Amino acid sequence: MTELDPVLxxxxxxxxxLVFHVIFATLGVGVPLMISIAEFIxxxxxxxxxxxxxxxxxxGFVIPVAIGVVTGTAIxxxxxxxxxxxxxxxxxxxxxxxxxxxxxxFFEAIFLGIYLYTWDRFKKPMMHWWLSLPIxxxxxxxxxxxxxxxxxxxxPEGFTTGAGGFATxxxxxxxxNPATPTKVFHVLASAYLTVAAILAAIAAFSxxxxxxxxxxxxxxxLTITLTFIFSILTAIAGDVxxxxxxxxxxxxLAAAEWHFETEEGADLVLFGWLGDENTPAGALRFPGLLxxxxxxxxxxxxxxxxxxxxxxxxxxWIHYMFDLMVVIGFFLLGVSLLYILAWKIKRWxxxxxxxxxxxxxxxxxxxxxxxxxxxFAEEGRQPWILRGYMLVEDAATTSPYxxxxxxxxxxxxxxxxxxxxxxLRKLFKNNPAxxxxxxxxxxxxxxxxK
Amino acid sequence: xxxxxIGITVLWIFLYGYLIVASVDFGAGFFAYYAKVTKKDHxxxxxxxxYLSPVWEVTNVFxxxxxxxxxxxxxxxxYYYGTALLVPGSIAIILLAIRGxxxxxxxxxxxxxNVYMFLYGATGLLIPAxxxxxxxxxxxxxxxxxNGVVSLDYLALFTSPYSWSVVVLAVVSVLFISAxxxxxxxxxxxxxxALKLVRKYALFWATPTIIAALTTFIALGQHNERHYQNMFxxxxxxxxxxxxxxxxxxxxxxxxxxxxxxxxxxxxxFFAFFGYGASHLPYILDPYVTIYENATHEATGIALIVVFxxxxxxxxxxxxxxxxxxxxxADYVKGKK
Numbered sequence: 001m002t003e004l005d006p007v008l009x010x011x012x013x014x015x016x017x018l019v020f021h022v023i024f025a026t027l028g029v030g031v032p033l034m035i036s037i038a039e040f041i042x043x044x045x046x047x048x049x050x051x052x053x054x055x056x057x058x059x060g061f062v063i064p065v066a067i068g069v070v071t072g073t074a075i076x077x078x079x080x081x082x083x084x085x086x087x088x089x090x091x092x093x094x095x096x097x098x099x100x101x102x103x104x105x106f107f108e109a110i111f112l113g114i115y116l117y118t119w120d121r122f123k124k125p126m127m128h129w130w131l132s133l134p135i136x137x138x139x140x141x142x143x144x145x146x147x148x149x150x151x152x153x154x155x156p157e158g159f160t161t162g163a164g165g166f167a168t169x170x171x172x173x174x175x176x177n178p179a180t181p182t183k184v185f186h187v188l189a190s191a192y193l194t195v196a197a198i199l200a201a202i203a204a205f206s207x208x209x210x211x212x213x214x215x216x217x218x219x220x221x222l223t224i225t226l227t228f229i230f231s232i233l234t235a236i237a238g239d240v241x242x243x244x245x246x247x248x249x250x251x252x253l254a255a256a257e258w259h260f261e262t263e264e265g266a267d268l269v270l271f272g273w274l275g276d277e278n279t280p281a282g283a284l285r286f287p288g289l290l291x292x293x294x295x296x297x298x299x300x301x302x303x304x305x306x307x308x309x310x311x312x313x314x315x316x317w318i319h320y321m322f323d324l325m326v327v328i329g330f331f332l333l334g335v336s337l338l339y340i341l342a343w344k345i346k347r348w349x350x351x352x353x354x355x356x357x358x359x360x361x362x363x364x365x366x367x368x369x370x371x372x373x374x375x376f377a378e379e380g381r382q383p384w385i386l387r388g389y390m391l392v393e394d395a396a397t398t399s400p401y402x403x404x405x406x407x408x409x410x411x412x413x414x415x416x417x418x419x420x421x422x423x424l425r426k427l428f429k430n431n432p433a434x435x436x437x438x439x440x441x442x443x444x445x446x447x448x449x450k
Numbered sequence: 451x452x453x454x455x456i457g458i459t460v461l462w463i464f465l466y467g468y469l470i471v472a473s474v475d476f477g478a479g480f481f482a483y484y485a486k487v488t489k490k491d492h493x494x495x496x497x498x499x500x501y502l503s504p505v506w507e508v509t510n511v512f513x514x515x516x517x518x519x520x521x522x523x524x525x526x527x528x529y530y531y532g533t534a535l536l537v538p539g540s541i542a543i544i545l546l547a548i549r550g551x552x553x554x555x556x557x558x559x560x561x562x563x564n565v566y567m568f569l570y571g572a573t574g575l576l577i578p579a580x581x582x583x584x585x586x587x588x589x590x591x592x593x594x595x596x597n598g599v600v601s602l603d604y605l606a607l608f609t610s611p612y613s614w615s616v617v618v619l620a621v622v623s624v625l626f627i628s629a630x631x632x633x634x635x636x637x638x639x640x641x642x643x644a645l646k647l648v649r650k651y652a653l654f655w656a657t658p659t660i661i662a663a664l665t666t667f668i669a670l671g672q673h674n675e676r677h678y679q680n681m682f683x684x685x686x687x688x689x690x691x692x693x694x695x696x697x698x699x700x701x702x703x704x705x706x707x708x709x710x711x712x713x714x715x716x717x718x719x720f721f722a723f724f725g726y727g728a729s730h731l732p733y734i735l736d737p738y739v740t741i742y743e744n745a746t747h748e749a750t751g752i753a754l755i756v757v758f759x760x761x762x763x764x765x766x767x768x769x770x771x772x773x774x775x776x777x778x779x780a781d782y783v784k785g786k787k
Binding site: 078098 | 511515518522531533540543546550599753764765
């Protein structure tokens with residue numbers, strides 16, 4: 001194990017930490033918005049169901065937040081421990097958003113602490129709701145700043161190099177590099193989408209397991225509406241991201257689409273496999289659609305992989321990551337639309353078993369799409385850590401112990417994951433929403449069970 | 451003032467902030483476990499559930515701030531420390547992870563298991579011990595660069611009297627700071643039985659703190675002559691530190707004004723920590739990294755300082771709000787809210 005190449009092991013350990021961390025980072029960005037919306041509706045409508053929703057989501061939120069803080073600290077340190085040469089460069093140019101991210105998180109952490117522990121300490125309930133805003137803003141800004149660092153790795157700008165280092169540096173240009181706007185839009189929209197879908201999945205699952213109570217129906221209606229809205233926004237974000245790639249990072253789009261030769265009216269290739277001499281086989285082909293995706297015109301010319309030297313091309317398997325992400329995105333849009341139609345058309349029962357099962361699988365699928373999307377984004381940048389400037393293999397630590405650290409962190413994340421799930425189960429298993437509602441709000445109308 | 455000096459001052463302030471708030475947290479873990487073993491665990495549990503649980507994430511951010519900031523202001527330190535600290539740094543992350551998860555998993559509405567309480571107490575001592583290694587390394591002689599390869603000389607580190615005296619100093623300081631805070635907190639909560647106990651802890655840990663500080667000072671003299679001499683030039687800062695220590699001890703011994711006593715302890719460590727830091731300059735890592743030769747690009751440095759100042763306008767009121775709700779609200783501390 002210790003004999004393994006430090007570059008490979010550094011990549012694996014970073015991947016391990018990020019695959020684990022992104023789950024909690026996504027929840028950390030998205031859940032506060034859902035809690036805040038539920039609490040707001042609850043206060044305005046004076047409806048204990050929504051207030052209870054906000055309370056229960058908050059209670060569950062504490063666990064992933066803690067894991068997110070821990071894994072976030074881990075990745076923060078691992079960047080320097082595993083990629084010292086990269087951070088040496090990054091420190092000069094792109095440390096501004098990293099620094100700002102810590103501020104944003106600081107802000108979020110302070111108000112999260114206050115929000116969690118002050119449910120009944122204010123006379124006016126709206127006072128408590130106001131405290132949720134800094135959490136949403138802090139979490140959202142954290143995502144913005146960190147994403148801008150990742151964007152910088154894809155399209156580094158804002159500096160010029162001279163003899164022996166950087167000649168000029170413009171931290172703001174580095175932060176607002178060409179990849180930042182589309183990436184930030186995509187990350188935020190998909191985080192809110194994913195969290196809405198997961199909360200919907202939980203409500204749907206409870207309805208399948210037990211009775212169809214008013215609480216879960218309201219939770220489902222709220223979260224599916226949000227899923228629908230954010231899946232449209234995510235689709236738009238995906239579209240502008242593709243247009244960005246076509247313009248600024250064409251090799252990534254070409255590898256994702258198995259698009260080898262530069263041509264006009266390029267086809268969109270869905271799934272399939274690569275035959276001899278890289279000819280896609282067994283794929284669904286949509287004539288001209290890649291050109292449309294890339295430039296909004298079915299006839300436009302899309303750059304192919306052939307234009308890049310072989311050792312600067314991303315691995316071709318990212319095609320599957322890209323396709324899976326996109327397919328899941330449209331699946332979420334379709335399922336949420338179906339539910340809303342069934343809900344509005346009176347003759348249909350939106351809470352039939354099949355509909356609920358579709359919603360249950362939507363939650364985990366949404367999180368998988370986040371993972372696929374990030375794997376696509378990171379692998380699609382290979383072999384660069386800073387596109388055009390620094391190769392991944394030149395940036396890694398030379399320490400021979402990375403293999404052992406990989407095992408150590410694998411153990412840590414396994415324990416954290418298992419304990420996290422166990423604690424969440426314990427928190428909610430013997431504590432159904434209906435009982436808690438009656439305890440907390442004895443005046444609530446009985447008989448809302450169907 | 452140059453942006454390099456402002457940068458290192460900002461970082462040092464955050465590290466000092468971490469030193470204080472994290473010591474309270476780490477020491478509480480140890481005392482909580484000790485109290486559980488000796489069956490006197492009331493006030494510690496109240497402190498943990500009513501103060502430390504709401505703020506542990508904030509405590510953690512002080513540390514993240516420091517290490518993100520040092521990479522930003524002095525990127526070369528990322529290269530040297532990053533390469534050398536892979537193993538100790540990873541171990542520190544694991545320890546912080548165990549501790550962070552305690553607040554979420556154990557303290558959140560479920561019973562406290564003995565294993566977790568033990569881990570919570572143990573990490574309270576092991577984290578400061580492992581983080582203090584970074585300060586030891588900064589004195590030079592342990593991180594080596596040969597033919598462009600940076601490595602850590604573990605044998606030298608583990609056989610150095612200086613490195614062990616820093617570890618001891620870190621651990622006993624944590625216990626002393628924490629005990630002084632607990633004394634204030636117990637007095638605030640008006641819990642006489644607990645006050646009697648934690649006041650005894652504070653008085654007890656004062657002596658080892660001073661002895662360890664002197665031992666470390668002497669060991670540093672043998673390890674890094676330059677730094678040692680610089681400290682003499684700043685003798686008045688260390689004199690003030692000892693002065694505030696005496697004030698704190700007198701107040702705690704007399705059993706009055708525990709809040710002022712804790713502030714004195716904070717000032718004691720403030721002067722010692724800044725005296726140590728100022729005499730360390732210009733080196734961040736002796737002899738490879740200095741604040742002047744290895745600072746970030748000026749444009750980045752200035753941008754970071756501007757953001758820092760703007761950030762303070764946001765953070766300070768928020769921190770005050772947090773403290774008012776969880777620390778200075780007497781009813782809350784007494785458990786009435």
